Amino acid sequence: MLVLALVISGCSALRFPGVYRIDIPQGNFVTEDMLGQLEPGMTPDQVRYVLGQPTLIDPFTPDAWFYPMVYQPGRGKKVEQRIVVHFDNGVYAWHEGEVIEDFRRKVTGQQDLELQERLRQQERERDSAPGAPASAEPGVNEPGVPSM
Structure with a gap:
């Protein structure tokens, strides 16, 4: 039974190429602009309005509110922020x-680069196809559309 449990748990660590993995955002997304709106003397309600509901208020130190953010992209490294x-x-x-x-940009940058590369590849394939127009710009070299 123990061997079966170890084998099954080991399979979850494998990352198969081409398998879609979802992005997992958890916590509060706090920006520098949001923190810039905070001013000493603000009430807890005002802070909550600016930053949103805290993820955790420690019962032993209620004067500290925690705003963690963990983002695990389907591909790539986990990004963490703690305010x-x-x-x-x-x-x-x-x-x-x-x-x-x-x-x-950090959490979507790699995905954006992959998307841009796929779009470039599709454009190259379209341009190299027989009967493709001489230019990939919309409206250029298309029948019935005057050239500029």
């Missing part, structure tokens, strides 16, 4: 943690 907002006497005091610069 902690601190309150003093019931009002916003300061925050800690680093916002990932250009977060969306």
Whole structure:
């Protein structure tokens, strides 16, 4: 029974080429612009309006709100961001943690590059096909469309 469990769990670690894997976003997406709107003295409701509901409020230290973000793309490396907002006497005091610069580019950059390469490949195939127009620009060398 133990051997069967080990064999089955080992299969989940394999990454088969060409198999679609979904992107898994978890947590709160906090940007530098959002943090820039925070000002000392803001109420918890105002902070919640700017950043959204925190993922975790520690019951032992309710003056700290946690905004983690973990993004595991189907292909590529996991990206993590942790922001902690601190309150003093019931009002916003300061925050800690680093916002990932250009977060969306980091998590979608590889996928965008792959998509661009596929589009280029399709254009090359279309242009090299027999009877293809001389230019790939829309409206150029098409019958009935005046050239500029």
